[in-house]
Amino acid sequence: xxxxxxxxxxxxxxxxxxxxxxxxxxxxxxxxxxxxxxxxxxxxxxxxxxxxxxxxxxxxxxxxxxxxxxxxxxxxxx
Numbered sequence: 001x002x003x004x005x006x007x008x009x010x011x012x013x014x015x016x017x018x019x020x021x022x023x024x025x026x027x028x029x030x031x032x033x034x035x036x037x038x039x040x041x042x043x044x045x046x047x048x049x050x051x052x053x054x055x056x057x058x059x060x061x062x063x064x065x066x067x068x069x070x071x072x073x074x075x076x077x078x
Contacts, residue, residue: 014048020055028052 018024024032028042032052042050 016044016048016050018050018052020058021052023055024050024052 016027018027018032021032021034024034024037027050028044034052034054038053039051042052044050
């Protein structure tokens with residue numbers, strides 16, 4: 001099953017927060033690099049403000065991967 005980000009013309013409101021690179025790419029209609037553009041105010045067609053940021057599930061994965069890496073480093077030292 002594929003999940004698609006909403007098209008900008010279907011979004012309502014004065015501003016859009018795109019959670020994750022896939023949604024940001026779809027909403028902005030161009031490639032997005034979150035490491036460079038995260039929290040940068042961008043404009044959509046029609047003048048609406050848009051901000052792209054990391055998806056919450058990505059943050060949770062980072063924490064999990066960081067914890068896993070810490071355990072692996074500790075095991076190598078022992």
